[in-house]
Every structure is written in structure tokens, then in C-alpha cells.
Amino acid sequence: MEIPAARDPVSALREAFGEALLHVKEFRGETTLVVDAQRTAEVLDFLRVTSGLVYNMLSDVSAVDYFPDDYGESFDGEESDYRPERFGVSYHILSMLYNRRLRVKAFAAEEDPRLPTATVVWPAANWLEREIADMMGIVFEGHADQRRLLMPEDWYGHPHRRDYPLGKETVAFSFNVDEIHQHKPFARD
Amino acid sequence: MAVAEQTQSIEEQRRWEGSLDQLRGLVSERAITGETMLLNMGPHHPSTHGVLRLLLELDGEQIVSCLPDIGFLHTGIEKSLEDKSYEKALPLTDRMDYLSPMSNNMAYAAAVEKLLDLDVPERGQIIRVVCLELARCASHLVWLGTHAIDMGAMSVLLYAFRERERILGMFEMLSGQRMMSSYIRPGGVWRDVPDDFLPTIKQFLNDFPYKVDDYEALLTKNPIWKDRAQGVGVIEPDVALAYGMTGPALRGSGVNWDLRKAQPYCGYETYDFNVPLGEHGDVYDRYLIRIHEFRESMKILNQAVARLETVKGPYRSQNNKYCPPLRSELGQSMEAVIHHFKLWTYGYDAPDEEIYNAIESPRGEIGCYIHGTGANKPRRVHFKTPSFIHISALPVVSKGYLLADMVAIIGSVDIVLGDCDR
Numbered sequence: 001m002e003i004p005a006a007r008d009p010v011s012a013l014r015e016a017f018g019e020a021l022l023h024v025k026e027f028r029g030e031t032t033l034v035v036d037a038q039r040t041a042e043v044l045d046f047l048r049v050t051s052g053l054v055y056n057m058l059s060d061v062s063a064v065d066y067f068p069d070d071y072g073e074s075f076d077g078e079e080s081d082y083r084p085e086r087f088g089v090s091y092h093i094l095s096m097l098y099n100r101r102l103r104v105k106a107f108a109a110e111e112d113p114r115l116p117t118a119t120v121v122w123p124a125a126n127w128l129e130r131e132i133a134d135m136m137g138i139v140f141e142g143h144a145d146q147r148r149l150l151m152p153e154d155w156y157g158h159p160h161r162r163d164y165p166l167g168k169e170t171v172a173f174s175f176n177v178d179e180i181h182q183h184k185p186f187a188r189d
Numbered sequence: 190m191a192v193a194e195q196t197q198s199i200e201e202q203r204r205w206e207g208s209l210d211q212l213r214g215l216v217s218e219r220a221i222t223g224e225t226m227l228l229n230m231g232p233h234h235p236s237t238h239g240v241l242r243l244l245l246e247l248d249g250e251q252i253v254s255c256l257p258d259i260g261f262l263h264t265g266i267e268k269s270l271e272d273k274s275y276e277k278a279l280p281l282t283d284r285m286d287y288l289s290p291m292s293n294n295m296a297y298a299a300a301v302e303k304l305l306d307l308d309v310p311e312r313g314q315i316i317r318v319v320c321l322e323l324a325r326c327a328s329h330l331v332w333l334g335t336h337a338i339d340m341g342a343m344s345v346l347l348y349a350f351r352e353r354e355r356i357l358g359m360f361e362m363l364s365g366q367r368m369m370s371s372y373i374r375p376g377g378v379w380r381d382v383p384d385d386f387l388p389t390i391k392q393f394l395n396d397f398p399y400k401v402d403d404y405e406a407l408l409t410k411n412p413i414w415k416d417r418a419q420g421v422g423v424i425e426p427d428v429a430l431a432y433g434m435t436g437p438a439l440r441g442s443g444v445n446w447d448l449r450k451a452q453p454y455c456g457y458e459t460y461d462f463n464v465p466l467g468e469h470g471d472v473y474d475r476y477l478i479r480i481h482e483f484r485e486s487m488k489i490l491n492q493a494v495a496r497l498e499t500v501k502g503p504y505r506s507q508n509n510k511y512c513p514p515l516r517s518e519l520g521q522s523m524e525a526v527i528h529h530f531k532l533w534t535y536g537y538d539a540p541d542e543e544i545y546n547a548i549e550s551p552r553g554e555i556g557c558y559i560h561g562t563g564a565n566k567p568r569r570v571h572f573k574t575p576s577f578i579h580i581s582a583l584p585v586v587s588k589g590y591l592l593a594d595m596v597a598i599i600g601s602v603d604i605v606l607g608d609c610d611r
Contacts, residue, residue, distance in 0.1 A: 027542045028303055058433050060545065060573035062558040070541075070562075081541070092545050092556070092573075096430075096444075099451055103545065124433030127581035128573075145215065150260040150610060159268055160569070166265075166272050 006098045007052035009033070016046055023082040030103060032090075034082055037106040041116045044091060044104060048121055055093040055102060058118070061128035063089045063136040067162035086110040087138055091118060091125075108138050117143040135160035216246045216254050225253055230595065232261050238335065238599065239606030241580065250591045255584045259577075262610040270570040274536025275301050275375060278570070283369040285572060286608035288331050291324035291360075292550035294373035296572070299454060300546040300557035301375040304539050307511055310503045313377035314455045318493045319390070320363070320373060321455070322486040326397070327356040328551035329479045333404060336476070336600035340417050345407055352400050355393055362386050376512035377505025387497065394490055401483045409480070418473035422598035424586055425470060432582035436553025436575055437478045438602045442470035448549035462488045472601040479603075511537050536565040552576060552603050576608035 013021045013033060020043065023034035035043045047055045064087070066075075071083040085107035094101050108115055117140040118125040129140045130149040137158035139146075147153060157164055172180050212220070219225045231242040240261035246253040266285060270278045282297045283290035295317060302309065309317075334349035357367040362383055364370035372379050408414045424434070426442040439446055447464040449457040465481035467474030506512045513532050514525035531537075541563035547556035553575030560569040579602040587598050 028306065028544055030544060032543070057430055059547065059554065060556050060558060060571070062545075062569070062571035062573070064543065064560045064569040066568075070568075090543065090545075090558070092558070096446055096451075101545070103543075122433065123431050123585075124578065124581070127577065131577075148260075150263045152260070159265065162271075162568075166268055 003097065004051045006100075007050075009047065009053055009055075009102055012050065012053060013043065013046070016050075017043060025082070030101065032103045032105055034105045034107070037108060037115055039116075040089075040091070040104065040106045041118050041121055044093070044118050045121045047093060047102070047104070053095065054097045055095045057094045057096060058091065058122040058124045058128070059094045059101070060092040061089065061118070061125060061132060062092070063087060063132045063138060063160070065136060065160065065162045083107070087113050087136060089115060089132065089138060113138040114141055115139075116141050119143055134158070137161065212244075212256075215256055216244075219248075219253070220246045228592075232258075238604055241599075241604070241606055241609075243583070243595070245592065245595070247592060250593070252587050252590055252592060252595060255587050255595075257580050257583050259580060259606070259609055262606045264611065266611045267570050267572065271567060274565045275539060275567065276532065276536055278567075279374055280369065280371045282572075283371055284607060285574065285611050286328075286550065286552070286555070286576070286605050287368065288605050289324040289328040289551050290368060290370055291320045291373055292328075292548065292555060293572075294371060295321055295455075296546070296548050296550070296555045296557045297570075298373050298375045299548060300544060300559050301539070303544050303546045304542065304559055304561055305375070305511060305537070307376055307506055307508060309377050309455075309506060311456070312381075312497075312500050312502045313504045313506075315493050315496050315500060316378050316382060316504055317373055317455045318457065318460070319382075319490060319497065320360075320370075320378070322489050322493070323356050323359060323390075325486050325551045326483060327353050327360075329483060330356070332479065332551075332600075332603045336597075336603075337408065337414075339596045339600045340414065342408065342411070342414065345404060348400070348403060348407075352397065359386065359389055359393070362389065374505070374512075376508070377503070379505075381504045382497065387494065390490070390494055394487060394494065398484065398487055401480065401487075405480060408476070415473065417594075417597055418471065418476060418601075420469070420471055420473075421590060421594045422472045422586055422601055423470050424582075428582075428585060429470070432585065433578045434553065434575075434582055434602075435578070436549065436551070436603075437475050437482070438553060438575075438579055440464065441467035441475035441478050441601075443468055448547060448554060452547070454548055457489075460489045460492050472597050475601045475603075538564055539567070541568075547573070550575060552605070552608065553579070555608075572611055574608045574611065576604040576606070577611075579604055580609055 010024050020036040020039045025032040047053050066083050066086055071086050075083050087108040089106050091104045106115055115138060117129060129143055132138050133140055134148045134151055135158055170180055220227055226247045228245045228247055230245055232240040242258040244256040266281050269281055282293040285293050330349040330353040334346035337345035360370050361367045364372035424442050426444050429439045429442045443466050445464060445466055450464055462485045465478045467478055509528040514528050518525040519529060539561035541561050543560040545556055545558045547554045555575060556573035558571040559567050562568045587595055
């Protein structure tokens with residue numbers, strides 16, 4: 001079987017999606033494509049099925065929090081960095097056929113961070129997105145299972161956010177037990 | 190009265206479960222009405238290889254659906270890494286996949302090196318290959334022993350741990366630690382191999398192939414083993430790819446993908462070895478693949494040890510902005526003292542960029558995503574771990590098999606819960 005020639009993902013996406021491709025960045029041989037948050041699932045599906053691209057495997061989904069002031073208007077970094085919103089979610093995809101990787105990145109706003117789920121494209125995104133929803137508090141719209149994954153289900157807050165203090169669980173004493181139990185309804189039962 | 194008590198206790202149980210309503214949509218409707226049984230397997234079940242809880246929905250003995258529940262070993266390693274400088278964060282990565290800490294060290298070190306654009310000298314790379322392949326053998330030995338004991342073959346565990354002990358002894362020679370070695374570091378390895386290391390590993394390489402033959406004699410043609418393993422837990426190649434499975438679990442389904450071949454690191458492209466592949470994608474094929482990987486690792490180790498004898502030179506990068514100067518230089522060079530002090534107090538700055546780097550661990554692709562801040566601490570470190578991915582695929586792999594097969598399936602995809610929960 002003849003393997004179709006590899007296509008450049010950047011030009012292919014620009015052709016197919018135009019405006020939705022917001023930014024392109026190269027660093028240490030890795031390509032990052034920032035796409036319109038509402039169309040991530042569409043873009044990922046396009047990258048998966050289109051001949052000459054065939055990014056057939058989802059390696060990883062990871063999220064980063066640009067808190068406190070490394071995003072939006074207060075960002076004073078280099079021009080080549082593009083950080084319009086607080087949260088960035090990166091889909092690391094891999095094409096086994098052409099042996100190359102690509103990072104598709106979408107940004108979610110600080111208030112009510114939402115992204116469409118990629119579970120319709122890869123079932124592998126299921127837990128990876130649940131982990132992000134749990135630890136970063138980003139809601140993946142259309143995800144079938146919205147429960148917490150790693151933290152207990154009555155946990156308060158999202159530990160991987162940068163404004164979540166790295167510390168310990170508060171020990172319950174008689175003076176603060178009511179306050180703690182407000183955050184943990186199940187612990188009292 | 191008895192019936193009333195019983196109903197109450199079921200009600201009670203459901204209240205504690207607290208989530209029968211939450212489970213709607215996740216298990217079938219028959220479970221809600223009570224037609225099929227919901228059974229908790231774990232978190233204290235010995236064959237769950239740690240603390241994994243599976244909520245199984247059973248029709249008789251057949252698995253209708255399976256809901257894995259993880260997080261019991263979540264230790265916030267990724268969050269802790271954000272508060273440490275790059276060099277000092279390394280020992281935490283040992284604690285993720287505690288059966289092959291060297292692979293975690295390597296995943297993290299390689300990612301940091303990529304972020305810093307740091308080169309590793311040749312001898313350092315050879316020592317790394319030796320460590321990684323020994324770690325692969327040690328990890329597979331634990332897998333072999335526990336997998337066999339799960340399926341009722343008791344004696345294999347004792348033999349497997351006997352050899353693993355020798356590998357851990359070699360790790361102790363290298364790093365002073367049997368398990369949490371922190372030996373592979375950004376820029377190279379901690380120190381050169383000691384003088385008595387080479388004779389020890391040569392002795393091991395002489396003996397080990399015969400030991401692998403012994404394991405095979407116990408299991409490969411054993412009819413009970415074949416009955417339990419063949420045709421069980423079949424993973425179709427397209428399912429494996431869709432669920433992002435890697436490593437022996439993917440190669441068992443016949444997909445030829447090994448990062449050591451496809452995207453070589455540490456000079457793996459210069460070693461001569463094969464990637465064993467399965468045909469049926471069942472438990473038995475995954476067993477055979479790991480047994481063959483022992484032999485392939487031996488091939489690599491033999492070549493690497495031969496190179497260790499001829500290739501001399503530095504074992505870690507000479508760039509003292511990122512790697513500490515030699516201890517012996519501290520008494521003579523003021524610059525070395527400055528570098529030493531700077532490295533162990535402040536560390537080094539890494540660019541405000543993101544990178545993703547993956548290596549082939551014994552369990553599959555272990556990827557490390559690092560986003561720097563421009564200062565000495567990362568903004569975010571994320572590990573993509575094979576166990577996490579493989580447990581998320583358990584529901585689809587186990588569907589339709591018997592409860593007793595679940596034990597075989599969990600064993601065959603080789604999960605480590607520390608790796609999964611981080």
C-alpha cells in the first residue's frame with residue numbers, strides 16, 4: 001500500500017480552518033498550534049482523519065495555569081508567546097505513520113473556563129480530561145463523566161491551579177471543625 | 190424482621206455508596222434495578238497491584254461493566270514539583286512508578302535537558318542505557334512474579350525476586366540506594382560506575398538468560414497457564430490505539446511501536462535489538478512479549494557493557510551552569526565553588542516555554558510535559574503515565590470476560606498505582 005506524502009499540518013489547518021488557527025510557534029523542534037477554543041474537537045478530528053496528517057494517537061492532554069499575571073493584557077513577555085487567557089490546555093498528538101508529534105493548544109477564560117471535549121475523537125481523552133477538570137477546574141462540555149478523578153468527590157477547590165496554596169490538609173480542631181465540614185459534607189457522616 | 194433489617198442495611202449501604210444515582214448512565218439500568226450485581230473489587234484486593242478499586246457490574250460471573258476508581262495513592266507530586274528547583278525535584282519522580290524509578294528519572298531528566306538544550310556526553314548516555322535496561326528487567330521480573338501468583342503459580346515469584354534482588358544490588362552499587370535511586374539526573378548521571386560494577390553485571394549477564402529459560406519452563410507450555418491466558422483480555426489494535434495504549438500492551442496487539450526504535454534517545458539507534466510483537470493481543474501474547482523483552486534487554490546490555498569498557502570521558506555535562514562541578518575541583522577553583530553554591534541554593538533558570546518529551550518505560554510511553562517560568566521553578570510539570578492510560582482502558586478490555594479473568598487482565602497490562610495516581 002502506498003503511503004500518501006506527509007503534509008504540513010500548519011498549512012493544512014490554515015486551508016481548512018482559516019481564522020480558527022490563531023497562532024503558530026516552534027520551540028526545540030516542537031510545533032504548537034493555538035486554535036479557537038470552541039473548535040478544538042473539530043480541529044483534532046480533522047488532524048486525525050485527513051490523509052497526509054493522520055495524527056492517530058492522543059499521547060497526552062495537559063493544562064497549564066498562567067496565574068498570576070502572565071496572560072492577557074498584563075503579560076509583558078516576548079511577542080512570540082501568545083497567552084490571551086488564564087488557562088491553556090495542550091493536546092499532544094502523535095502520528096505513527098509519519099513519526100511526528102504536534103501540540104494543539106486552546107485557551108480557556110478565567111471566569112467559567114470551558115472547552116469542548118475531545119472524547120468524541122479519542123476515547124483516550126476521557127480520563128486525561130477528567131484529571132484536568134478535577135485538578136484545574138476546566139469544564140469539558142459534552143464529557144459523559146463529570147465526576148472527580150483523583151481527588152475525593154467532596155474536595156473543595158482545584159489543586160493544580162497556581163492560586164491554590166501548596167500546603168497541607170487543615171487539621172480539624174473544635175474551633176474550626178464547622179468551617180472544615182462546610183467544605184467536606186461527606187466527612188461528617 | 191430479618192427482611193426489614195436486610196432492606197435497611199441495603200439502604201444503609203446505598204447511602205454510604207452515596208452515589209447510586211450518580212452511577213446512572215455509568216452502569217447499565219439493570220444494575221439500578223438490582224438485576225445485576227455491583228461488586229467492589231479492591232482497594233485492598235491483592236491482585237489489584239496496589240490500591241485500585243474496581244466497581245464491577247456482574248451478570249452471574251460475567252463482567253457487564255467496570256468502573257475503575259483511582260486516586261488512593263495521589264500524593265500531589267506534580268504540584269510539589271512546582272515548588273522546587275529543577276535539580277531538587279528529581280527525587281520526587283522516583284516515587285511515581287516505584288518499580289522502575291530509573292525510567293521516571295530518565296523521563297524527567299530528558300525533558301529538562303530538552304527545555305535547557307543540554308547535551309549529555311557519550312559515556313553518560315551509555316550508563317543511562319545500562320540503567321534503563323536493568324530497570325526494565327527489574328520491573329518485568331516483579332510483573333512476572335505477581336502476574337503468575339495472581340493466576341495461581343506460586344513459585345515463579347520466588348525465582349523472579351531472587352534475580353530482581355541482584356539487579357537492586359547493582360543499583361545500590363551505582364547510587365547507594367536499592368530502589369529510589371535518583372541516579373539519572375539532568376545532564377547525565379550522578380557519578381561514574383564504581384570499579385566492581387562491571388564484573389558484577391557481567392556475571393549477571395552470564396547467568397540471567399538461563400534464569401529466563403527457567404521461567405519459561407515453568408509457564409510458557411504449562412497447560413493451566415495457557416488455559417487461563419490464551420484468548421483472554423483480547424485488545425484489538427484499533428481499540429488499543431484509540432485508548433492511547435503503549436508499550437507491551439500495544440505491541441501485544443501487533444502494532445510495531447517502540448519509542449526506542451521510532452524516536453530514539455540515549456543513542457538507542459546505535460544498538461542492535463528487536464521489538465517483539467504479538468498476534469492475538471491476549472494475555473498470553475503480552476506475557477510472551479515481556480519474556481522476549483528480557484532477552485532483547487540482555488542483547489542491549491551486552492553491547493552497552495562492552496562500550497562502557499572502551500568509551501571513557503565525562504559521565505555528565507561539563508556545562509557547570511547546569512551540572513555541578515566535580516568535588517575534587519572545589520578545593521582548587523573559585524569558579525567551581527561559585528557554580529556549586531549557585532546550583533545548590535538557587536538552581537538554574539529555564540525558559541518560559543513548554544516542551545513534551547516521551548521515553549519508553551517498561552510499561553509504555555512515559556511522557557513529561559514541562560512549562561517553565563523563566564526562573565528556577567517550573568510553572569507546570571505533567572507526567573503522562575502508561576498505567577493511568579491503561580487503567581482508563583480496563584472497562585473496554587474486560588467487558589464480557591469472567592470475574593476470574595479480571596485478575597489476569599489487570600496483571601497483563603502491568604499497572605503500578607503510584608504511576609497512575611502520582
